[in-house]
Amino acid sequence: MALLYLIPTWPSDIWTTCMRQQAPDIDIRVWPDQMGPLADIEYAVAWLPPANVLRSLPRLKVIFSLGAGVDAILKDPTLPDNVPIARVNDPDLTMRMTEYVVLQVLMHHRQQRRLDENQRNRLWDSFPTHAASALTVGIMGLGVMGTDSASKLALLGFKVVGWSRSPKTIPGVECFAGAPEFDSFLERTDILVCLLPHTPETTGIINRETIAKLSRKGPFGAPILINAGRGKQQVEKDILAALDSGALHSASLDVFETEPLAQDSPFWGHPKVTVTPHVAADSDPATITAYVLGQIRRHQAGLPVENLVDRGRGY
Amino acid sequence: MALLYLIPTWPSDIWTTCMRQQAPDIDIRVWPDQMGPLADIEYAVAWLPPANVLRSLPRLKVIFSLGAGVDAILKDPTLPDNVPIARVNDPDLTMRMTEYVVLQVLMHHRQQRRLDENQRNRLWDSFPTHAASALTVGIMGLGVMGTDSASKLALLGFKVVGWSRSPKTIPGVECFAGAPEFDSFLERTDILVCLLPHTPETTGIINRETIAKLSRKGPFGAPILINAGRGKQQVEKDILAALDSGALHSASLDVFETEPLAQDSPFWGHPKVTVTPHVAADSDPATITAYVLGQIRRHQAGLPVENLVDRGRGY
Numbered sequence: 224m225a226l227l228y229l230i231p232t233w234p235s236d237i238w239t240t241c242m243r244q245q246a247p248d249i250d251i252r253v254w255p256d257q258m259g260p261l262a263d264i265e266y267a268v269a270w271l272p273p274a275n276v277l278r279s280l281p282r283l284k285v286i287f288s289l290g291a292g293v294d295a296i297l298k299d300p301t302l303p304d305n306v307p308i309a310r311v312n313d314p315d316l317t318m319r320m321t322e323y324v325v326l327q328v329l330m331h332h333r334q335q336r337r338l339d340e341n342q343r344n345r346l347w348d349s350f351p352t353h354a355a356s357a358l359t360v361g362i363m364g365l366g367v368m369g370t371d372s373a374s375k376l377a378l379l380g381f382k383v384v385g386w387s388r389s390p391k392t393i394p395g396v397e398c399f400a401g402a403p404e405f406d407s408f409l410e411r412t413d414i415l416v417c418l419l420p421h422t423p424e425t426t427g428i429i430n431r432e433t434i435a436k437l438s439r440k441g442p443f444g445a446p447i448l449i450n451a452g453r454g455k456q457q458v459e460k461d462i463l464a465a466l467d468s469g470a471l472h473s474a475s476l477d478v479f480e481t482e483p484l485a486q487d488s489p490f491w492g493h494p495k496v497t498v499t500p501h502v503a504a505d506s507d508p509a510t511i512t513a514y515v516l517g518q519i520r521r522h523q524a525g526l527p528v529e530n531l532v533d534r535g536r537g538y
Numbered sequence: 539m540a541l542l543y544l545i546p547t548w549p550s551d552i553w554t555t556c557m558r559q560q561a562p563d564i565d566i567r568v569w570p571d572q573m574g575p576l577a578d579i580e581y582a583v584a585w586l587p588p589a590n591v592l593r594s595l596p597r598l599k600v601i602f603s604l605g606a607g608v609d610a611i612l613k614d615p616t617l618p619d620n621v622p623i624a625r626v627n628d629p630d631l632t633m634r635m636t637e638y639v640v641l642q643v644l645m646h647h648r649q650q651r652r653l654d655e656n657q658r659n660r661l662w663d664s665f666p667t668h669a670a671s672a673l674t675v676g677i678m679g680l681g682v683m684g685t686d687s688a689s690k691l692a693l694l695g696f697k698v699v700g701w702s703r704s705p706k707t708i709p710g711v712e713c714f715a716g717a718p719e720f721d722s723f724l725e726r727t728d729i730l731v732c733l734l735p736h737t738p739e740t741t742g743i744i745n746r747e748t749i750a751k752l753s754r755k756g757p758f759g760a761p762i763l764i765n766a767g768r769g770k771q772q773v774e775k776d777i778l779a780a781l782d783s784g785a786l787h788s789a790s791l792d793v794f795e796t797e798p799l800a801q802d803s804p805f806w807g808h809p810k811v812t813v814t815p816h817v818a819a820d821s822d823p824a825t826i827t828a829y830v831l832g833q834i835r836r837h838q839a840g841l842p843v844e845n846l847v848d849r850g851r852g853y
Contacts, residue, residue, distance in 0.1 A: 315669055318695045322670060325694065326648055329641040338814050339654075345806045347798035347815045354630055354822060355637060378693065379640065380633045483662035491660045499653050500662045507669060 225250035225263040226519070227280070230270040230289070238268075238289075239467035241512040244303070249519070254409045274301045285309055285528050287515050289506050291368060293452060293532050294421035308532040311506070313514045317371050320451060320504035324372040324416055327449045327475040327497065328360055328381065331414060336473070336497075353412050353442040361412025361437075363428070364419035364452060365391045365398065366538075368504070372418065388424075388536075406436055406475060413441030414449065421453035422537030431461040434470055445472040451503035454478040466495050477503040540565035540578040541834065542595070545585040545604070553583075553604075556827040576851075581747030581834050589616045600624055600843050602830050604821050606631060608682060609736035609768060610848050623847040626821070628829045632686050635766065635819035638681070639687040639731055642764045642790040642812065643675055643696065646729060651788070651812075668757040670695035676727025676752075678743070679734035679767060680706040680713065683819070687733065699726045703739075703851075721751055729764065736768035737852030746776040749785055760787040766818035769793040774805070781810050792818040 226242065226249050228235050235253050242251045252259050254276060264280045268287045277286060278301045286309045288296055296308055330336070332355060341348050360376050362369045365387035377383045377395040385393060386408040390400040399408035409415075414438060419425045429450060437446035448471055450457055459480050465471035473495040479488070482501055490496050518528050532538060541564050542735045543550050550568050557566045567574050569591060579595045592601060593616045603611055603625045611623055637659060645651070647670060656663050660673065668691040675691050677684045680702035692698045692710040705715040714723035724730075730752060734740045743766060752761035763786055765772055774795050780786040788810040794803070797816055805811050833843050847853060 319667075319671060322644055322648060322694060325640065326644040326650065329637055330642070330650075333637060333641055335641065337644075338817075339812075341815070342806060342813045345801050349815050349817050349820065352634075352817070352820050352822075354825070355633060375693065378690065380636060486660050491657060497654075498657045500656070500664050502653075502664050502667070505664065505667050507667075510669070 224265050225252050225259065226497070227252045227253045227254060227258070227264045227267040227269075229267050229272050229276060231273060231394075232271055237508050242516070243506045245509075245512055246516050246519075249516075254369065258507045265516070266522075268515060269296050269406060272299050272302075274299060275394065277301070277306070278303050282286070285519070285522060287311070287518070288512050289515070291320075291366075291504065292453065293538060294455075297534065297537060307516060307528060309528045310313075310530050310531040310532060310533070310538075311511055311514055312367055313510060315507055315510040316504050317368050319507075320368040320418070321372045321375050323451055323477065323499075323503035324418070324449065325375055325379070327451075328376060328414055328416070329379075330475070330497070331443075331447045331449075331473060332358055332381075336494075341521045356382060357442050358382065358413045358436065359384060359411050359437075359441065360414045360416060361386065361408055362396075362418060363387075363408075364417065365393065366418070369416075369418040372416065384408055393506065409433060409436035410438060412446065413438050413443070414447040417448075417450045417452040417456055419452045419456060420538035421455055424537075425456050427458050429457040429462065431458070431465065434461065434465045443472045445469055447472050448474040448476075450474070451477045454480045454482060463489055463493075471495075475499070477501055539580050539838075540567050540574065542567045542569060542573070542579045542582040542584075544569045544582050544587050544591060546588060547586055552823050552828065557809045557831070559749050560824075560827055561834075563833050564831075570710045578814055581837075583830060584611050586610045587614050587617075589614060592616070592621070593618050600833070600837060601832070602626070604826050604830070606635075606681075606819065607735060607768065607769075608853060612847070612849065612852060622843060623845045623849070624825055624833060625845050625847060625853075626829055627845040628825060630822055630825040631819050632683050635683040635733070636690050638766055638792065638814075638818035639677075639733070639764065640644045640690055640694070640752050642766075643691060643729055643731070643824070644694075645812070646675055646758075646762045646764075646788060647696075651809075671697060672755065673697065674699060674726050674756070675729045675731060675733045676701065676723055677711075677733060678702075678723075679732065681735070682709065683735070684731075684733040687731065699723055724748060725753060726753040727761065728753050728758070729762040732763075732765045732767040732771055734771060735766045735853035736770055739852075740767070740771050742771065742773050744772040744777065746773070746780065749776065749780045758787045760784055763789040763791075765789070766792045769795045769797060778804055778808075781808065786810075788812075790814070792816055 265284045286308045293310050359382040362373050362385045365385045373383045373396045384397045386399045391398045475497040477499045553557045580599045601623045674697040677688050680700045687697045688711045698711045701714045706713045790812040792814045
């Protein structure tokens with residue numbers, strides 16, 4: 224039995240070292256140079272798989288994503304139809320995403336960028352501030368990560384509302400669902416946090432119309448955007464126009480339409496934007512490897528693999 | 539009955555407006571111009587009171603601090619001996635302090651300053667990161683604020699230890715107490731957070747010896763300091779030397795030996811230091827006024843004023 228590492232865009236060494244350490248009994252193969260006999264390969268970890276590679280594996284049983292998203296796997300037009308796809312749902316990944324969301328929300332709430340500018344100018348200036356309860360954080364996407372972020376923000380005193388495709392119940396969080404309730408959700412939201420999966424429905428969801436519907440009643444007078452979902456969910460020219468017109472107060476962006484972000488992108492130098500390089504919930508190789516190997520052991524023992532993707536839904 | 543506003547260093551308007559709105563029946567006086575007959579003044583809110591003013595009030599019943607600290611009141615050598623002093627213990631103040639502590643801990647943990655520098659350099663670089671559980675945050679001072687900060691950090695996944703004068707029990711937090719356990723606490727601590735009250739015992743407690751005893755086993759190889767207590771607790775030349783020698787990795791300082799921080803202080807431009815202008819737990823005038831007026835109503839109804847200061851202990 225062999226496990227294939229099929230991630231052209233990441234260095235393979237750190238991952239295959241983890242895999243070989245944690246599972247000396249499994250034959251770890253690496254595309255394209257260490258493929259070996261294809262009929263041995265029963266499992267694959269994949270991201271942006273090149274066309275026809277997964278399809279060429281006659282005994283492939285499960286495809287794993289090494290992150291919470293699977294959009295980069297589903298967009299392979301040659302993806303075999305009959306092989307289940309599983310995504311990682313690991314507490315470590317969830318905690319890291321929550322850290323990112325809490326950090327960015329607090330940086331905006333506490334005006335850390337204004338404090339940074341004052342520090343650069345050696346200016347000892349205190350300005351009026353507001354309590355967390357004066358702000359409503361609206362979280363789009365209430366999967367494991369969105370739910371955890373919502374709960375932690377509520378504990379810190381923020382008002383929190385959430386929006387998801389299907390109805391959810393989270394203690395302390397007012398939840399909205401589906402297209403009919405999207406505008407009501409936006410109207411309540413002072414800080415919009417995107418943690419949605421990338422699907423055809425969520426492509427370009429952060430656009431001029433969405434931004435225009437956000438609350439302007441919060442203490443900053445204009446809404447704030449935090450995107451830790453996927454870059455294809457944001458229409459970057461609309462975000463830039465909204466920042467420049469004042470329709471958006473400021474933004475923290477971890478993802479971009481094209482990654483890595485181009486050297487000449489106006490986001491890098493924009494005074495209202497915090498750019499991070501798609502690190503909101505970085506995978507820890509040892510932890511994620513342990514999760515995937517645990518799922519492979521389950522599958523070999525005849526138990527169902529967890530967190531399987533619904534291809535029709537897209538996540 | 540009159541209430542005196544005796545805070546020479548803050549603008550009085552915003553506070554007295556709040557007081558008059560919330561308690562139209564109370565005569566609000568302001569030092570030095572609107573003192574009126576001294577025998578009417580039964581309550582005072584004070585900070586850095588000028589000598590002999592409080593002593594000159596023959597019917598003064600309670601002195602209130604508008605914050606959690608009372609050091610600036612206790613250092614008045616002419617403070618009347620027989621008048622109780624109360625400090626504010628308000629959930630709003632506690633939540634703001636917790637926000638500050640969580641924000642600064644997360645900024646260090648997630649290497650936000652490194653990300654900021656990369657953004658300035660238009661550098662898309664992801665670097666290895668660690669889970670919150672790889673870091674131990676050590677909180678000095680386990681009053682209401684320290685306890686709340688400790689609990690919230692534990693919920694975010696950090697290991698948390700605490701140290702206080704007298705033994706405390708906080709779920710999920712290993713607590714150390716008193717001088718005999720101080721070194722054991724420091725040895726465990728990767729990120730030191732100071733929330734101590736300012737007393738003779740805590741003056742200069744953040745010094746070369748203390749820094750030398752902190753953990754060097756954390757993921758950053760050297761400890762991190764966050765001081766949101768009082769500036770007199772830190773020996774600034776020792777902190778600067780430790781930052782420059784690498785004995786400290788970095789620091790967030792909200793308080794300073796002399797405030798406002800001098801224009802020529804090396805902290806302003808130090809690449810390893812985040813300077814904030816004593817705003818960690820800024821008092822919200824309306825909320826704090828409501829708290830103080832509530833305590834005055836209690837006192838007038840014959841109930842004990844809460845959160846009285848033990849002058850011997852200093853807080």
